[in-house]
Amino acid sequence: MDQDSWLPGRLADAAASLLLGAVCPGCERPSARLCLACRAELDALVAETVDVRGSTVPVAAAGRHEGLLRALVIAYKERQAWWLRDVLGALLAEAVARALLDTGGGREVVLVPVPSLPASVRARGLDVTRALAVTAARRLSASGLPARVESGLRHARTVDDQAELGESARWRNLSGALVAKPGRPGLRVVVDDLTTTGASLAEACRALAAASLSASACAVIAATPRRDGRRAG
C-alpha cells in the first residue's frame, strides 16, 4: 500500500479508536478493522493438509488454531464480529482447495458444514459455520471451482457443547449424534471453523457415509497443533 492510501487509513483507524474504542480483532491495537500487520500475517498463510485422528479422508487447514487465527475465530463466533465472515470464509476456501488437490475434480464441490448446536444458532442469530461455508463457496466458484453449500447434516439427538469437554468426552458426546439428509451428487467436503480432537469431522463423515453421501475431504480454518508437534484434529 502506498503512503497516500496508507495515511488516511491510519487516520481513520485513530479516529475510530478515539470515538468507538475500535481495535483490531487480531492484535487489539487501535484499528477500525483488521490492521495491516494482521492482514499481512493472514496473507502469508499457506493452507496445508493436517494429521487428524480418526479421519479417513484428507483434511486441510488454513493455519494453526493459535495466535491470530484463534483470536479471529473467537471474535467472529463469540463477539459478533460478523464482518470477519469474508476474511475467514476466504481462508476456508483456500483450505477446501488444498484438501481437494489430491482428490481429483470434475464434479461440483458440495460444502457440507458441521452443524452448529441449535441453541448456539438461536443465541447468535446466525449459523456461523454455515455462513463461512456460503462465503467460501462463493470464493471457490468465482475462482473457477464451482461450489455450493448443502446443509446436509443435522443433530439426531441432544449433545453437549464440545468446548466444555475433554478429548475422550468429545468423542463420546458426538458418537452417532449426526444424521445426513438426502442430497444431490457432488464432491462433498465437510467444513468447520476449527478442529481440535477431530471428533466433529469424524462424526460428520460417518453420518454422510451411512447415507451413501461419502465426503471426499474435510477443510477447516484452523487446526489445533498436536503435543508431539504435528497438527491435530
Ligand SMILES: [Zn+2]
Ligand atoms: Zn492486528
